[in-house]
Amino acid sequence: METQSRGHLRGRGLLLTLITGVCCVHALEMSTGKIPFLEAVNGSTVLLPCTYASCIGITNLYFKWEYNDNGTMQKLVDSVIPTDHVKANKVMVYHERVAYFGTIKGNNISILLYNVTFEDAGVYSCFGKNPKEKGRNHTAYFTLYIVEELRVIDNTLTIIIASCVGGSIAFLMAFMLIKNFTLFVLAKMEEKNKECLVTSSGIDNTENGLSGSKSTPKKA
Ligand SMILES: *[C@@H]1O[C@H](CO)[C@@H](O)[C@H](O)[C@H]1NC(C)=O
Ligand SMILES: *[C@@H]1O[C@H](CO)[C@@H](O)[C@H](O)[C@H]1NC(C)=O
Ligand SMILES: *[C@@H]1O[C@H](CO)[C@@H](O)[C@H](O)[C@H]1NC(C)=O
Ligand SMILES: *[C@@H]1O[C@H](CO)[C@@H](O)[C@H](O)[C@H]1NC(C)=O
Ligand SMILES: *[C@@H]1O[C@H](CO)[C@@H](O)[C@H](O)[C@H]1NC(C)=O
Numbered sequence: 201m202e203t204q205s206r207g208h209l210r211g212r213g214l215l216l217t218l219i220t221g222v223c224c225v226h227a228l229e230m231s232t233g234k235i236p237f238l239e240a241v242n243g244s245t246v247l248l249p250c251t252y253a254s255c256i257g258i259t260n261l262y263f264k265w266e267y268n269d270n271g272t273m274q275k276l277v278d279s280v281i282p283t284d285h286v287k288a289n290k291v292m293v294y295h296e297r298v299a300y301f302g303t304i305k306g307n308n309i310s311i312l313l314y315n316v317t318f319e320d321a322g323v324y325s326c327f328g329k330n331p332k333e334k335g336r337n338h339t340a341y342f343t344l345y346i347v348e349e350l351r352v353i354d355n356t357l358t359i360i361i362a363s364c365v366g367g368s369i370a371f372l373m374a375f376m377l378i379k380n381f382t383l384f385v386l387a388k389m390e391e392k393n394k395e396c397l398v399t400s401s402g403i404d405n406t407e408n409g410l411s412g413s414k415s416t417p418k419k420a
Contacts, residue, residue, distance in 0.1 A: 230340035250326035
């Protein structure tokens with residue numbers, strides 16, 4: 201009974217969080233995706249993703265992308281997205297290797313960073329401010345890692361693991377086969393021995409007749 205009621209409560213709690221989670225993003229929320237980091241090879245071009253949402257509604261959202269350059273924030277782009285969608289939103293770009301890559305339809309304010317260098321590694325922030333919510337603001341972060349080449353070690357590791365697993369399986373199978381074979385041979389030998397014993401005992405007990413009839417179905 202106790203566990204049942206506790207389960208009931210837990211279920212209600214889950215339902216509440218589901219309702220609040222699915223139904224309403226109460227206030228302005230910026231998002232850099234479920235996986236807010238990326239490992240990129242130097243020289244490649246990367247997408248820094250960001251979207252925004254608010255249950256209350258948004259008027260003339262101000263947003264900016266910044267790069268945390270060792271403590272000092274370096275502005276990359278900023279703009280106001282007009283609510284009427286009549287005026288085109290002019291996005292100011294402050295970095296020579298950055299391009300705005302957003303789409304108004306998807307509330308998407310992503311940017312592209314071209315030809316990344318090792319100095320580009322670090323934390324990028326996507327900031328949004330909604331005048332409709334009395335200037336309420338929110339920031340989402342995206343971390344960029346720059347590597348010389350995408351991990352090869354992982355592959356070799358998987359290969360090692362795979363071969364290890366494969367090897368052990370093969371070993372196990374070989375062991376089983378050998379074991380079975382030895383058991384088979386042993387059984388055969390035992391059978392022969394038994395046969396010998398039976399026949400010998402049969403010979404011994406010919407007068408009995410019983411053991412002789414017992415041994416015949418074994419041979420068949
Ligand atoms: C990336 O960096 C390595 C090491 O500095 C260099 O050899 C390579 O040419 C660079 N690749 C690109 C595409 O810039
Ligand atoms: C970053 O800051 C640390 C200390 O705050 C300093 O020692 C380092 O030189 C700085 N690096 C750059 C690239 O400015
Ligand atoms: C990126 O690098 C390529 C090749 O070096 C160059 O042609 C291109 O203009 C660069 N793009 C930017 C935005 O710097
Ligand atoms: C944002 O728009 C860009 C360009 O259209 C697209 O590549 C990216 O997947 C979009 N991101 C999200 C989160 O919708
Ligand atoms: C963001 O909102 C906080 C209050 O939530 C406020 O103190 C801060 O000044 C705001 N920042 C900007 C840049 O508007």
